[in-house]
Each structure stands twice: as C-alpha cells, then as structure tokens.
Amino acid sequence: MRESEARSIIEKVLKLSGAEDTSAVITGSYKASTRFADNAITQNITTNNYSLKVSCAYGQKVGHATTNELIDGALQGVVKRAQDIALVVPPDPEHMPLLTSDEAEKYHQLEPYFEDTKKFSPSDKARIISAQAEKCQEKGIRLSGAFSNGSSFTAFGNSKGLMGCYKSTSFEMHVTCLTPTSSGWAEQIGEDISKAGFSLVVDRAFNIAEKSKNPHDFEPRKCTIIMHPAAVAELFTFLFWEGFDAKATDEERTFLRGKFGTKIGGENITIRSDPADLRCPTISFQQDGLVAPTLKWIDNGVVQNLCYSRFWAKKKGKKPTGFPTNIIVDGGDTSVEEMIKTTDLGVLVTRFWYIRFVDPMVPSVTGMTRDGTFLIEDGKVTKAMKNMRFNENIVDVLNRVEVLSVPERTGEYIPVLAPALKVRDFNFTSATDF
Amino acid sequence: MKELCLRALDIAKEKGVSFADIRIVKHHTQIVTTEDERVSGIQDSESMGFGVRVLLNGCWGFAASKNLFRKEIEDVTLRAVEIARASSLAKMGSGVVFAPEEPHEAIFRTPVQKDPFKVPIEEKVNLLLGVNKEMLRVRGVKKAHSFMWFKSEERHLANTDGSFIESNTCTSTAECIATAVDEHTAKTRYFEAIPVNAGYEHIEGTPLLKEAQRVGEEAVAHLTAKECPQGKKDLILHPSHLALTIHESIGHALELDRVLGMEESLAGSSFATIDKLGKLKYGSPIVNIVCDNTDPTRLASKGYDDDGVPGQRWYIIKNGILVDYQTGREVCHTIGAEQSRGSCRADSWQSIPIIRQSNIGLEAGEEHLTLEELIADTKDGIYIEGMGSFSIDQKRLNFQFGGDCFWEIKNGKKTCMLKDVTYQAITTDFWGSCDAICDKRFWQPYGVLNCGKGDPMQIAQMTHGSSPVRFRNINVGGAKL
Numbered sequence: 044m045r046e047s048e049a050r051s052i053i054e055k056v057l058k059l060s061g062a063e064d065t066s067a068v069i070t071g072s073y074k075a076s077t078r079f080a081d082n083a084i085t086q087n088i089t090t091n092n093y094s095l096k097v098s099c100a101y102g103q104k105v106g107h108a109t110t111n112e113l114i115d116g117a118l119q120g121v122v123k124r125a126q127d128i129a130l131v132v133p134p135d136p137e138h139m140p141l142l143t144s145d146e147a148e149k150y151h152q153l154e155p156y157f158e159d160t161k162k163f164s165p166s167d168k169a170r171i172i173s174a175q176a177e178k179c180q181e182k183g184i185r186l187s188g189a190f191s192n193g194s195s196f197t198a199f200g201n202s203k204g205l206m207g208c209y210k211s212t213s214f215e216m217h218v219t220c221l222t223p224t225s226s227g228w229a230e231q232i233g234e235d236i237s238k239a240g241f242s243l244v245v246d247r248a249f250n251i252a253e254k255s256k257n258p259h260d261f262e263p264r265k266c267t268i269i270m271h272p273a274a275v276a277e278l279f280t281f282l283f284w285e286g287f288d289a290k291a292t293d294e295e296r297t298f299l300r301g302k303f304g305t306k307i308g309g310e311n312i313t314i315r316s317d318p319a320d321l322r323c324p325t326i327s328f329q330q331d332g333l334v335a336p337t338l339k340w341i342d343n344g345v346v347q348n349l350c351y352s353r354f355w356a357k358k359k360g361k362k363p364t365g366f367p368t369n370i371i372v373d374g375g376d377t378s379v380e381e382m383i384k385t386t387d388l389g390v391l392v393t394r395f396w397y398i399r400f401v402d403p404m405v406p407s408v409t410g411m412t413r414d415g416t417f418l419i420e421d422g423k424v425t426k427a428m429k430n431m432r433f434n435e436n437i438v439d440v441l442n443r444v445e446v447l448s449v450p451e452r453t454g455e456y457i458p459v460l461a462p463a464l465k466v467r468d469f470n471f472t473s474a475t476d477f
Numbered sequence: 478m479k480e481l482c483l484r485a486l487d488i489a490k491e492k493g494v495s496f497a498d499i500r501i502v503k504h505h506t507q508i509v510t511t512e513d514e515r516v517s518g519i520q521d522s523e524s525m526g527f528g529v530r531v532l533l534n535g536c537w538g539f540a541a542s543k544n545l546f547r548k549e550i551e552d553v554t555l556r557a558v559e560i561a562r563a564s565s566l567a568k569m570g571s572g573v574v575f576a577p578e579e580p581h582e583a584i585f586r587t588p589v590q591k592d593p594f595k596v597p598i599e600e601k602v603n604l605l606l607g608v609n610k611e612m613l614r615v616r617g618v619k620k621a622h623s624f625m626w627f628k629s630e631e632r633h634l635a636n637t638d639g640s641f642i643e644s645n646t647c648t649s650t651a652e653c654i655a656t657a658v659d660e661h662t663a664k665t666r667y668f669e670a671i672p673v674n675a676g677y678e679h680i681e682g683t684p685l686l687k688e689a690q691r692v693g694e695e696a697v698a699h700l701t702a703k704e705c706p707q708g709k710k711d712l713i714l715h716p717s718h719l720a721l722t723i724h725e726s727i728g729h730a731l732e733l734d735r736v737l738g739m740e741e742s743l744a745g746s747s748f749a750t751i752d753k754l755g756k757l758k759y760g761s762p763i764v765n766i767v768c769d770n771t772d773p774t775r776l777a778s779k780g781y782d783d784d785g786v787p788g789q790r791w792y793i794i795k796n797g798i799l800v801d802y803q804t805g806r807e808v809c810h811t812i813g814a815e816q817s818r819g820s821c822r823a824d825s826w827q828s829i830p831i832i833r834q835s836n837i838g839l840e841a842g843e844e845h846l847t848l849e850e851l852i853a854d855t856k857d858g859i860y861i862e863g864m865g866s867f868s869i870d871q872k873r874l875n876f877q878f879g880g881d882c883f884w885e886i887k888n889g890k891k892t893c894m895l896k897d898v899t900y901q902a903i904t905t906d907f908w909g910s911c912d913a914i915c916d917k918r919f920w921q922p923y924g925v926l927n928c929g930k931g932d933p934m935q936i937a938q939m940t941h942g943s944s945p946v947r948f949r950n951i952n953v954g955g956a957k958l
Contacts, residue, residue, distance in 0.1 A: 074933065076932065077564075079567060080737075080738050080739045080740075081737075082569065083567050083569030083570075084537075084564040084566075084567040084568070085739055087536075087537055087538055087563060088560070088829050088933075089539075089540050089556060090528070090541040090827040091541070091543070092524075092526065092541075092827055094524065105519075106519055107520045107521070108520075108521045108522070110522075111523070111543045112525065124521050128521060128598055131597070131598050132599075132602060133515070133516055133602065135516055135517070136515055165538075166563040168563075169565075169566035169567055185738065185741075187738065187741040189932045191932075191933070217743075218742065219741050219742040221741065226741075228742075294620060294658070295619070295663060296619075296656055296658060296663045396870065396871050397868045397869060397871075398868065399866050400866055401866045401956045402866075402897055404663055409866065409868045411868065411870045411871070413870075413871055430875075432875055432877060432901070434877075434956040434957075435958070436958050470958065472901070472955050473877075473955060474875070476748070476875075476903070477872060
C-alpha cells in the first residue's frame with residue numbers, strides 16, 4: 044500500500060465518522076517465509092494482509108473496531124461498529140483528548156525500506172537454502188530453520204489533523220544444525236537483504252553443533268556465565284513486561300515500586316530505547332499517535348524513566364513516554380573470547396529457552412539453556428555440557444555483570460540490540476538429559 | 478463460496494498438483510476489558526481471507542490473501558503453485574507422502590444457545606464491573622481486572638479429495654483477577670468461566686459474581702501465606718492446574734511433527750521419539766491419556782481438521798505406555814498409520830495448517846475417590862489450583878511449574894495457604910509417580926487459549942481435562958533464590 048492510499052482511506056474514515064473524536068490506524072504486511080527441517084524445505088508461504096482499526100469517542104465514551112476489508116462499504120461498517128460501542132459504554136476517565144498535528148514534528152523520518160528485501164523471492168531463498176542443506180547433508184548435519192522476508196506498513200490519522208506513516212522491510216534467518224548428540228543455533232536479522240549472509244549464519248550454527256557433541260553432565264550450581272546476545276535479549280526483555288509501567292509501579296504492583304531514581308544495577312548497565320537507531324530502527328509513533336520514546340530506562344544502573352501513558356503522565360505531572368518500541372542494552376568492548384580467557388570456571392550459553400516469570404514482583408524467572416552450552420575451565424572452553432535450568436532474579440543479575448561486548452541485533456518479540464555479558468554467580472538449579 | 482473454492486482447485490489441478498485445498502475463513506473477535514470501575518477497552522475485530530495450499534511434485538506451496546474475489550483467487554493459486562516449484566529446489570527424498578482421505582461433505586456447528594455477539598455490550602460491561610466491585614470490596618484488594626473474550630470462526634474448506642466442509646465455531650470465556658498489595662509485595666488470584674465452545678449462556682452459567690469475593694479474599698491471604706517448603710512433597714493437582722501440565726509435558730511432546738524434528742529450530746523436538754512407540758513407560762499404569770476431537774464443546778473440535786480429516790477419539794498413552802501420537806496426513810505414514818488422526822489446524826486464513834494439540838485429557842480413576850478422600854490419604858503434600866509459571870525444555874523433559882493458589886497438606890488435612898510454590902521434575906518420572914486419580918464425577922475440562930507454535934507463530938486453542946490427581950515425592954521449592 045502506498046502512503047497516499049493509506050491517507051485516502053483514513054480521510055474517508057474520518058469523514059464517515061459522526062463521533063466527536065475519531066482516529067484510525069492501518070497496519071499491513073507482506074510476509075514470505077520459507078521453513079526447512081532435515082535439509083529440506085517443509086513450509087513455504089506468502090501472505091498479504093492489511094487491517095484497519097477505528098476508534099470513536101463521544102466525550103469520554105470510547106469504542107474500537109477492526110476490519111481487514113478496506114473497500115468503501117466495509118469502511119462504513121467498521122466506523123458504525125466503533126460508534127455503536129462508544130455510544131453504549133460508560134465514560135472512561137482515562138480517555139485522553141486526541142493529539143494534534145504538532146506531535147508529528149517529533150516523528151523520526153527514517154524509512155528502513157529496501158525494495159530488494161521485499162522482492163527476494165521464494166526461489167531466491169530456496170536456492171540459498173538448498174546449497175547450504177547439501178553442504179550440511181555431506182557433513183552428516185541436519186539443517187533446520189526459517190528464512191523470512193517481507194515488508195510492513197503503519198499509517199495513523201485522527202480528526203485533529205495528526206497523521207503519520209511508517210514503512211519498513213525486514214529479513215530474518217535463524218538456523219539450527221543438529222548432530223546425533225548436539226545442536227547449534229545462529230541468527231541474523233535486518234532490514235536490507237543485501238547484508239544477509241546465510242552461509243555465515245549456517246557456519247556459526249554448524250561450529251556450535253560440532254563443538255557441543257557428546258555433552259557432559261554438570262552439577263547445577265551458582266557459577267559464572269557468559270551469555271551470547273540472544274540469551275541476554277531473552278532475559279532482559281522480561282524487565283519490560285509491565286515492570287516499567289508507571290501506573291502499575293505507582294500502584295505498587297511491579298518490582299520497581301519505590302525504586303524510581305534509585306540504583307538497581309551496576310554502573311555498567313544502561314538500557315534505553317531509540318527508534319531512530321540505525322542498528323535497530325523501529326516505528327516512530329504509537330497506536331494513539333504519541334511519538335515513540337527515545338530515552339534511557341536505566342542509566343548507569345539507576346532507574347531513570349518509567350513508561351507513562353498520556354493519562355497517567357497528566358495525573359502525575361510527568362511527560363508521557365508511551366512504551367518502548369525497541370530495547371537497546373549498551374555494551375562494552377570485551378569480546379566473548381576475552382571473557383572466556385578471564386574465567387576460571389564458568390558456563391558459556393548460546394541462548395535461553397522458555398523463560399517465564401516465577402514471581403514478577405521480584406522479578407524472578409526460570410528458563411533453560413539451549414543449542415550449545417559449554418564448560419569453561421581455566422580460561423578455555425573445555426567441553427560441551429547438557430542443558431540446565433536456571434532460576435534467577437533479573438535485577439540481581441544487573442548487579443553481577445562484570446564485562447560487556449559490543450551489542451548485536453537480536454530479539455524475538457521486540458527488536459533488541461544487546462551485548463554478550465559475563466555475569467558472576469548465575470543460579471543453575473537443575474539439569475536435563477541432553 | 479463453493480464456486481470460488483472450486484475455481485482455485487481447478488487451476489491447481491490444471492497445474493498438475495497431487496493435492497490442493499482452499500480455506501476461506503472469517504474470524505470475529507470481541508474483547509471487553511475492565512479495570513476497577515472503568516471499562517479499559519472494547520475491541521471488536523473482523524478478519525476475512527483465504528489461503529490456498531498445493532502439493533506439487535512432493536513439495537508444498539502456500540499463498541493467502543484478504544481479497545476474496547475470483548481474479549485474486551486465481552492469482553493466489555498460481556502463486557502457491559510457483560512457491561511449490563521453488564520448494565522443490567530443496568526437496569527431501571521423493572517428497573511429501575500425503576495420506577489418502579475419503580471425500581467429506583459436512584457442516585459442523587458449535588452448539589450455541591445465545592450468540593455472544595448479539596448480547597448487548599452494556600450487559601457484559603455491567604457484569605464485569607459488578608465482579609470488579611465485589612473483588613474490590615475485600616479489604617486488601619487494590620486492583621481488580623476482568624474481561625470477556627468471544628471468538629467465532631466461519632470456515633469453508635474444499636480440497637481435491639472432493640471434500641467440501643463448512644464449520645461455524647464459537648468460543649466464549651470470561652475471567653476476573655484480584656490483586657492484593659501490602660507493604661512487601663503484590664499477589665493475585667483468578668477465577669474464570671472456563672474457555673469452551675459455546676455461546677453467552679456459558680458466561681451466564683458461571684458464578685463470576687458469586688466467586689468474586691472468594692477470589693479477592695484468597696488474593697489477600699496469598700500475601701501472608703507461608704513460604705513454599707523445599708524438598709520432596711506429594712502433590713495433589715486440581716484439573717484447573719493439571720491442564721497446563723498435561724499441555725506442556727504430554728500434549729506438545731506427542732505432536733508427531735515435533736517428534737520428527739520439523740519444529741526443531743523454534744519450538745523444539747521431543748524426547749518421545751517414534752522408536753519408543755509402544756514401549757516407553759510414560760507414566761504409571763493408571764495414566765491413560767485420551768485425545769478427543771469429537772466433543773463439540775471443546776476448543777480443538779471443529780468437525781474436521783484443516784486436512785479434511787474427521788475429528789476422532791484415541792489413546793496416546795494407555796496404561797502408562799506411549800501408544801500413539803497426534804498426527805496429520807503429511808506425517809502419519811512415519812508411524813505406519815494409513816490415516817491421519819486429524820490434528821492439523823491453522824489459526825487463520827493466512828496460516829498454513831500444522832499439527833496442533835487435540836483436546837487431551839487424563840481419564841478419571843476407576844475407583845470411587847473424592848478430592849477430600851485424596852487429601853485425607855496424604856500425609857505431607859501440597860494442593861495446587863490454577864495455572865501459573867510454566868517452563869519446559871525443548872525436548873519436553875525438564876519442567877518447572879508454579880500455579881495460582883497453593884495449600885499445605887499435613888496428616889490428611891489442608892492446613893494453610895502457601896505461596897511461591899514451584900515443582901520441578903523430568904516428565905516420565907513425574908507421570909510415573911502418579912498414584913491416585915479421583916473418579917469421573919470430578920473430571921473437568923479446561924480450555925487453553927494461547928498455545929503458540931510454528932514459524933510464523935500461530936496461536937491455537939484446545940481443551941485439557943482431568944480429575945484431581947496425586948503425584949508422589951516431587952521436588953518442590955527449587956526456584957527459591
């Protein structure tokens with residue numbers, strides 16, 4: 044969809060609405076995903092969809108409706124549904140007046156859109172996958188994974204004249220190499236497919252799988268851990284699942300209650316958001332048109348900002364921030380190799396799996412290591428280990444980070460830029476059989 | 478619809494496919510959420526489109542579009558064929574072996590007495606705000622949330638077997654959550670109208686208002702509950718809790734695509750490999766696990782799966798032994814089965830069908846046994862209700878689960894509430910320690926709404942049922958820091 048088409052649809056919606064305030068968001072995407080397992084393509088899909096969300100308000104009474112039909116008759120229908128809801132619900136004391144067109148001046152103008160990324164065809168991907176699968180087959184390795192590419196589009200407009208558009212492309216490849224006794228994993232995520240290096244990703248996964256053959260038992264205990272960026276992203280993302288919500292925190296329902304402005308982590312910990320960071324670009328505005336936050340959540344270990352909705356910011360006399368659209372964990376300059384050299388006894392982890400809160404108020408989590416876990420002894424990786432379960436307090440982890448690497452692009456649920464970390468006394472509590 | 482479907486199938490056949498199907502699907506979802514005395518959101522969403530799947534020279538192609546008109550259907554079908562050709566560049570052996578299936582013409586509908594989408598919004602809002610009010614009436618409850626969730630699916634499925642299947646399903650649920658806060662922490666407790674395939678009558682038949690006060694009181698009691706002990710304890714698990722344990726440690730482990738490594742790169746695989754079929758001692762001899770996609774009130778039931786295979790009822794664990802898997806037409810031949818068990822579903826028109834969990838239940842015990850009798854027969858244990866923290870490794874062996882509410886059992890009596898209880902085990906050890914199951918009077922189904930699997934991720938629903946069950950000597954408290 045072109046920006047002009049989106050604007051035209053939004054303008055039609057705004058004209059059709061009889062509500063006092065109306066806003067509309069169009070989101071759309073084209074996705075092409077090729078999945079493979081056992082050195083063969085198992086799933087190969089393309090899909091194209093747009094959806095339109097209309098919000099209508101009469102005073103404080105608000106209704107929302109969504110459709111993926113964007114023809115004129117359907118537009119009338121979705122506006123009517125939103126209006127009908129708004130007319131019968133009780134007033135929402137937290138509903139805020141619409142933002143005005145001034146807000147758009149704060150939006151970044153990045154457009155990480157690369158036509159070649161979108162056009163990369165299923166055949167292009169199949170040829171690349173086929174070459175790597177043959178290579179793996181010859182080495183007795185089973186290659187699994189997914190290679191996807193596509194584009195996405197978001198347009199926002201409201202009856203106060205605020206309008207915003209953002210479009211981007213993306214590609215993602217993640218692969219697992221399997222031997223009879225081990226696995227190795229690697230990924231690459233980006234916007235410009237000309238920078239994709241599928242064979243390098245497969246080589247990384249292959250090397251991990253080779254090194255992690257015939258894993259040994261290890262008595263679970265507290266010990267030093269070196270986490271690759273994917274593991275760090277998986278773990279630290281849990282800090283932001285409601286943890287930084289200002290309203291919930293002020294109501295004493297998050298682990299940050301009473302901790303705003305205090306030091307919760309080491310001075311080497313800074314976590315921030317910046318949608319215009321070219322290493323991790325994301326959309327510049329949120330669903331209500333509010334500019335996406337560019338700020339530090341934790342600055343040198345100190346809780347510097349919380350996520351304020353427009354309502355809660357007004358109530359508390361703060362500036363509204365909205366919620367992060369990306370997470371950037373500032374890094375250091377220590378390579379993983381250097382981290383290993385300075386470790387007497389430790390565990391090197393490729394990534395984590397199935398992390399879940401045990402108690403979000405601590406915040407304690409549990410999870411497993413996966414796809415390459417190694418023992419470090421006297422500054423060297425000495426053997427592969429069976430996977431282990433950990434139970435940890437993430438805030439405590441922030442205080443035990445010794446050194447950090449240069450950050451890399453990763454992130455499963457939200458774009459993340461994260462370094463590898465060396466952390467002391469990581470709490471492994473049980474082991475599994477592989 | 479039929480004409481549009483047939484057009485896609487004709488084009489696919491002209492291109493020489495060995496199999497093709499088209500699903501035209503419309504979803505309608507309504508979510509009403511409240512927080513304390515306010516309605517925090519009402520979202521009414523519709524999505525409609527179609528997906529075409531083709532099998533050409535043993536390779537899959539799939540394409541989908543929201544634009545449901547003849548020319549688009551033709552273009553999308555040709556795109557699916559083109560994608561299948563691309564897939565053949567990295568083909569496994571002689572390609573996909575797709576099990577045969579009889580053609581079916583059928584219509585399946587969820588029994589609905591009261592269409593939830595026709596119930597006035599005000600009625601829903603009033604009930605939820607009333608529930609919140611009851612929870613907030615309890616001293617110590619500082620936050621009340623509640624929601625209702627309704628989803629309908631209209632599906633037209635046609636395939637080159639000659640099947641033409643229509644289904645209309647409707648799922649309804651509601652839930653309330655009380656949060657109690659003191660000077661040290663915050664704790665929650667929830668109650669739900671269990672997700673089922675039914676209409677609004679299910680919400681009306683659930684005592685949300687009546688239970689709200691108890692929910693609030695238990696949230697407050699949770700704040701000052703005794704810490705979870707560490708060591709070995711007997712566990713008595715209520716069906717509201719065991720549903721998730723069944724889901725994670727049995728349901729996912731016995732999806733045949735996972736077992737074969739087709740999900741390796743994301744969701745993982747399974748320890749329960751096909752060489753263990755008929756041999757693996759999964760649990761104690763009283764453990765009988767049944768898949769049942771024939772009961773229309775359960776969430777995975779839609780008459781026929783998205784491979785066009787009728788819903789069935791079958792054992793996957795019998796007398797503690799692994800005896801079968803959840804299968805689709807693509808993989809059932811790997812265990813020597815001539816026909817699929819019908820466990821292949823897609824979560825929308827734009828998703829390709831993959832093997833999803835069926836409605837999986839633990840059969841009730843044959844001997845007369847109540848929960849009270851089970852507790853009376855337990856010297857040193859913990860009783861758990863509701864779902865909480867859950868984590869399991871990618872082969873479904875090492876797991877750690879929490880819950881929503883916990884009570885200590887000493888010398889046959891529930892003595893006090895506990896907090897922060899977790900238990901950790903290896904799957905086969907855990908199910909091997911099952912020594913008592915209450916009888917069928919206490920068997921209850923629980924719906925799971927958000928089961929994620931696949932890449933791109935698909936979210937599916939299914940139901941898991943059991944009676945209260947006892948497990949002996951399980952490690953508890955390992956999560957304590």
